[in-house]
Amino acid sequence: ARALYLYQGNRDTLYRIHGTGETWTIGKAVSSGCVRLLHQDVIHLYDRVRPGSAIIVLNVPSSPGLS
DSSP: OOEEEEEETTEEEEEEEEEESOGGGTTSOOSSSOEEEEHHHHHHHHTTOOTTOOOOOOOOOOOTTOO
């Protein structure tokens, strides 16, 4: 659906925030560091974030009952 490429300075980190239809992979370590969102969520984010915006990615363990 969309992908946001993450840069550090002018260098591509090779990490992305992108959409997926494989909902069971969201929140799981199934890639080399990309952040997966539902398609509608990454479209929402893509339409609102400005190029060059700072991001913070937190690794918060999930609680029982949350998915």
